[in-house]
Amino acid sequence: MRAERKDKRRSEIESVALEVMRQRGYEGASMLNIAKAAKASNETLYRWYGDKQQLFLEIVKSNAADAEAALDKALAADLPPENILEEMGKRMLHLLLGERAVALNRAAASDASGHLGAAIAKGGRERVFPKIVMLMGALRKAGLIDPPNDEQAAKWFLGLLIGDLQTRRIIGTLPQPTRTQINDHVETTLQAFYRLCGPR
Amino acid sequence: MRAERKDKRRSEIESVALEVMRQRGYEGASMLNIAKAAKASNETLYRWYGDKQQLFLEIVKSNAADAEAALDKALAADLPPENILEEMGKRMLHLLLGERAVALNRAAASDASGHLGAAIAKGGRERVFPKIVMLMGALRKAGLIDPPNDEQAAKWFLGLLIGDLQTRRIIGTLPQPTRTQINDHVETTLQAFYRLCGPR
DNA sequence: GTAAAGACGTATAGATGTGTACGATTTTTG
DNA sequence: CAAAAATCGTACACATCTATACGTCTTTAC
Numbered sequence: 001m002r003a004e005r006k007d008k009r010r011s012e013i014e015s016v017a018l019e020v021m022r023q024r025g026y027e028g029a030s031m032l033n034i035a036k037a038a039k040a041s042n043e044t045l046y047r048w049y050g051d052k053q054q055l056f057l058e059i060v061k062s063n064a065a066d067a068e069a070a071l072d073k074a075l076a077a078d079l080p081p082e083n084i085l086e087e088m089g090k091r092m093l094h095l096l097l098g099e100r101a102v103a104l105n106r107a108a109a110s111d112a113s114g115h116l117g118a119a120i121a122k123g124g125r126e127r128v129f130p131k132i133v134m135l136m137g138a139l140r141k142a143g144l145i146d147p148p149n150d151e152q153a154a155k156w157f158l159g160l161l162i163g164d165l166q167t168r169r170i171i172g173t174l175p176q177p178t179r180t181q182i183n184d185h186v187e188t189t190l191q192a193f194y195r196l197c198g199p200r
Numbered sequence: 201m202r203a204e205r206k207d208k209r210r211s212e213i214e215s216v217a218l219e220v221m222r223q224r225g226y227e228g229a230s231m232l233n234i235a236k237a238a239k240a241s242n243e244t245l246y247r248w249y250g251d252k253q254q255l256f257l258e259i260v261k262s263n264a265a266d267a268e269a270a271l272d273k274a275l276a277a278d279l280p281p282e283n284i285l286e287e288m289g290k291r292m293l294h295l296l297l298g299e300r301a302v303a304l305n306r307a308a309a310s311d312a313s314g315h316l317g318a319a320i321a322k323g324g325r326e327r328v329f330p331k332i333v334m335l336m337g338a339l340r341k342a343g344l345i346d347p348p349n350d351e352q353a354a355k356w357f358l359g360l361l362i363g364d365l366q367t368r369r370i371i372g373t374l375p376q377p378t379r380t381q382i383n384d385h386v387e388t389t390l391q392a393f394y395r396l397c398g399p400r
Numbered sequence: 401g402t403a404a405a406g407a408c409g410t411a412t413a414g415a416t417g418t419g420t421a422c423g424a425t426t427t428t429t430g
Numbered sequence: 431c432a433a434a435a436a437t438c439g440t441a442c443a444c445a446t447c448t449a450t451a452c453g454t455c456t457t458t459a460c
Contacts, residue, residue: 005457009407025312027227030447041408046449108371109309112225117371125364125373156392159363163355164325167366171308171317173325192356196396205427230417241438246419405458412451421442428435 013038026110064123081138089186145197213238214259226310264323281338289386345397
């Protein structure tokens with residue numbers, strides 16, 4: 001199989017794996033079920049990924065790379081920091097509450113070894129949080145906020161932004177929000193955030 | 201088996217089930233494993249609970265009852281509302297980030313049917329959130345806060361209080377916080393909350 | 401074009417889970 | 431104390447998953 005076709009096939013399989021997981025849970029997403037759904041053989045799955053956990057680890061990694069790229073794009077935009085913060089909020093909610101991230105978080109919750117959770121944290125929060133802290137520094141230097149420190153500001157922003165939405169998505173009691181709902185929520189969050197961290 | 205002994209045996213079994221689930225995940229917590237660990241027969245488990253999902257539904261219900269009792273105790277205390285809010289924050293963090301709630305949330309995340317998640321929401325958030333809203337009303341009437349509305353204040357309080365701690369606990373990247381850590385976190389949260397919702 | 405490599409489908413062994421059945425033993429009831 | 435009920439432990443049928451093996455077919459490389 002040529003390298004490019006193989007890459008395409010791999011991402012097809014990973015996409016199908018996530019879809020099976022979405023419909024039948026982490027338990028139901030056996031290597032056999034995934035192979036059937038992807039019209040692949042389980043031998044190929046075992047050859048390529050080793051086992052189920054490593055398959056999902058790959059998915060976590062590629063999802064983290066996609067997410068980071070989406071956020072970096074917003075950060076690199078030539079806009080005033082308050083607009084970047086708004087854009088970051090929208091993109092983060094879109095990512096965190098979307099089907100892919102929710103499915104992966106469910107997988108991590110089902111995985112008693114903790115490896116999936118560690119990979120999510122490493123590719124997600126640990127890479128994103130410093131960027132938010134930096135952004136808070138930019139906002140502070142622009143005189144838009146005056147928090148105790150940038151890290152605290154980032155924590156408050158994320159708390160106000162995400163609240164219990166992510167947990168409710170993960171346990172399945174909240175449907176995926178629409179773009180409009182996300183935009184409204186970000187607007188409310190920003191008002192609260194500036195009220196909380198704005199200069200006296 | 202006498203009624204009182206049977207009740208005790210049931211809660212023993214449910215406690216063991218949660219412990220097995222904690223160590224081996226929802227997948228690994230098979231009826232057989234639970235029966236062995238509880239020194240019961242799987243026949244008894246099937247007779248009493250029907251199947252694995254209903255067993256965990258029972259655990260969710262009794263946990264919700266315990267949690268509600270703990271919170272109601274704080275609400276009924278004869279204290280000024282700001283002290284009640286502080287106490288509620290501590291108790292909620294203690295409950296939400298404790299082993300029991302985390303294990304049950306993981307079970308709900310693993311359960312593709314959504315029944316466990318629905319039960320957690322029904323016994324948890326849906327019962328607790330209105331109490332927080334009421335408490336916000338009391339704080340507002342006491343002139344301690346001046347939010348857009350009580351519900352929004354409750355959402356902000358919970359967002360600032362919980363942040364991403366619960367998700368990180370569920371995916372296994374955060375250890376259970378100590379009582380000291382909880383107290384410190386609640387103090388910081390309250391400062392932020394009053395800064396956000398305090399009268400102008 | 402032909403040989404090598406790899407993917408597919410099926411088959412397989414071994415392990416484990418679900419839900420039920422059945423004696424043996426213990427506990428409750430009268 | 432004796433009969434009845436319930437639990438325990440084991441066994442069972444059935445299904446499914448993991449991980450591997452093998453023959454066939456397609457794709458790649460020379």
